[in-house]
Amino acid sequence: MQREYTNDSVREGRGGKQRGALCGPDAADRYAAADIVQHVAPTGFLDLGPGYLDPELVTTDTIGRAYSAALARYGDTALAYGHNQGALPYRAALARHLTRTDSEPWMPSHLLTTSGTSQALDMLASVFSRPDDVVLAEAPTYDLALNIFRDHGLTVSAVRCDADGPDPEEIERTVEAVRASGRRVAFAYLIPTFHNPTARLVPTARRTALIAAAHRRNLLIVEDDAYTDLSLDGTPTPPSLTALAKWEGVLRLGTFSKTLAPGMRLGWLGGSPHLCRRLADRGVAHSGGSPSHLTSLAVAQLMDDGGYVEHLEQLRARLAQRREALSVTLREHLPDDFTLRPVHGGLFVWVGIPPWLPEQEAVGRASAAGVLVQPGSRFGSREPAVRLAYSAHPPTRLRSAAARLAGAWRQKG
Ligand SMILES: Cc1ncc(COP(=O)(O)O)c(C=O)c1O
Numbered sequence: 143m144q145r146e147y148t149n150d151s152v153r154e155g156r157g158g159k160q161r162g163a164l165c166g167p168d169a170a171d172r173y174a175a176a177d178i179v180q181h182v183a184p185t186g187f188l189d190l191g192p193g194y195l196d197p198e199l200v201t202t203d204t205i206g207r208a209y210s211a212a213l214a215r216y217g218d219t220a221l222a223y224g225h226n227q228g229a230l231p232y233r234a235a236l237a238r239h240l241t242r243t244d245s246e247p248w249m250p251s252h253l254l255t256t257s258g259t260s261q262a263l264d265m266l267a268s269v270f271s272r273p274d275d276v277v278l279a280e281a282p283t284y285d286l287a288l289n290i291f292r293d294h295g296l297t298v299s300a301v302r303c304d305a306d307g308p309d310p311e312e313i314e315r316t317v318e319a320v321r322a323s324g325r326r327v328a329f330a331y332l333i334p335t336f337h338n339p340t341a342r343l344v345p346t347a348r349r350t351a352l353i354a355a356a357h358r359r360n361l362l363i364v365e366d367d368a369y370t371d372l373s374l375d376g377t378p379t380p381p382s383l384t385a386l387a388k389w390e391g392v393l394r395l396g397t398f399s400k401t402l403a404p405g406m407r408l409g410w411l412g413g414s415p416h417l418c419r420r421l422a423d424r425g426v427a428h429s430g431g432s433p434s435h436l437t438s439l440a441v442a443q444l445m446d447d448g449g450y451v452e453h454l455e456q457l458r459a460r461l462a463q464r465r466e467a468l469s470v471t472l473r474e475h476l477p478d479d480f481t482l483r484p485v486h487g488g489l490f491v492w493v494g495i496p497p498w499l500p501e502q503e504a505v506g507r508a509s510a511a512g513v514l515v516q517p518g519s520r521f522g523s524r525e526p527a528v529r530l531a532y533s534a535h536p537p538t539r540l541r542s543a544a545a546r547l548a549g550a551w552r553q554k555g
Pocket residue numbers: 193257258259260261284333338366368396397398399404408409
């Protein structure tokens with residue numbers, strides 16, 4: 143599955159005028175020609191598919207300054223093989239950041255540096271599963287994680303969800319049924335905070351029930367927490383599953399792909415000190431040290447000097463404007479039988495489609511109107527729906543996309 147990297151906005155000329163943007167129009171064309179990015183969206187479309195930040199939201203100046211400061215501060219050690227568990231300045235800065243937003247005090251020993259959540263999922267599948275094991279996952283869920291699990295020969299079993307999140311009783315029943323059939327459950331993969339694709343936020347009571355169910359069944363939970371830093375309404379998010387479980391039986395995965403840049407390939411794994419040491423004590427770490435070592439020191443620098451929090455405040459404010467632009471215009475123009483899930487954070491609006499409009503037809507009509515959207519079935523949704531990302535375009539373009547979508551979807555028959 144290829145991801146799409148939009149360059150619509152820069153093609154329209156905004157990027158070129160902005161000093162320090164990640165790429166101007168010429169740069170975007172050069173990147174496409176030189177096969178540098180994963181995928182470039184077709185020209186002439188407003189692409190609401192990819193959950194990426196508009197390059198305008200993070201400047202190369204911010205990133206470049208962080209790397210320069212890290213090199214000045216850490217010198218040659220920034221260029222050596224990194225500590226197997228991850229450079230201490232990064233884990234310490236991260237622990238302080240997580241402690242500010244979670245219910246328990248995080249320590250550097252609770253953390254392991256990763257090169258992003260995708261790599262971490264691949265590592266966890268290597269360590270905690272055998273081919274033919276089962277992974278439990280919400281339906282719908284982040285589609286590309288499923289490909290990683292399938293690479294390891296795992297079968298994904300979908301867990302029913304209601305408005306509050308996955309059903310703990312069904313999780314227990316499924317674990318029992320899988321074990322009774324002679325197979326193993328490797329872990330449950332959950333996205334409780336600003337879920338991709340639905341934006342759902344699992345409340346604390348359901349989190350506690352999920353942990354209790356997992357503990358009763360001796361089930362490991364992998365908590366994918368890509369969007370916690372993108373809470374858009376100023377309200378604190380519930381404590382992480384990992385903190386609520388006091389690091390027992392839950393591993394938390396974070397990434398800077400959604401708040402800084404995916405090309406930095408930097409993330410973290412949070413778990414008990416014992417598990418973090420175990421995961422750091424693998425051949426790949428002994429041979430190569432921690433992944434993304436220099437980048438981790440650049441981000442540590444950004445967190446230490448207050449630059450990361452300042453950046454997050456601006457990013458959240460701008461994402462909130464974009465969310466409003468898309469969802470308010472959709473609400474104004476779409477018929478009542480389309481449903482929009484409330485969005486309090488993350489990058490996505492999840493639109494439920496009425497039965498008279500088949501999902502593929504909705505996607506086709508959107509594309510004919512010049513707007514690319516992701517079908518819900520891609521994420522394993524049982525209900526017809528589409529996912530719209532508001533992160534890659536400025537508000538004016540999002541309003542225009544929403545009006546075009548509403549126009550395309552309104553007509554029955
Ligand atoms: C829930 C979720 N997890 C993980 C990722 C990918 O993270 P990374 O870039 O750190 O591999 C994404 C990106 O879309 C995501 O939505």
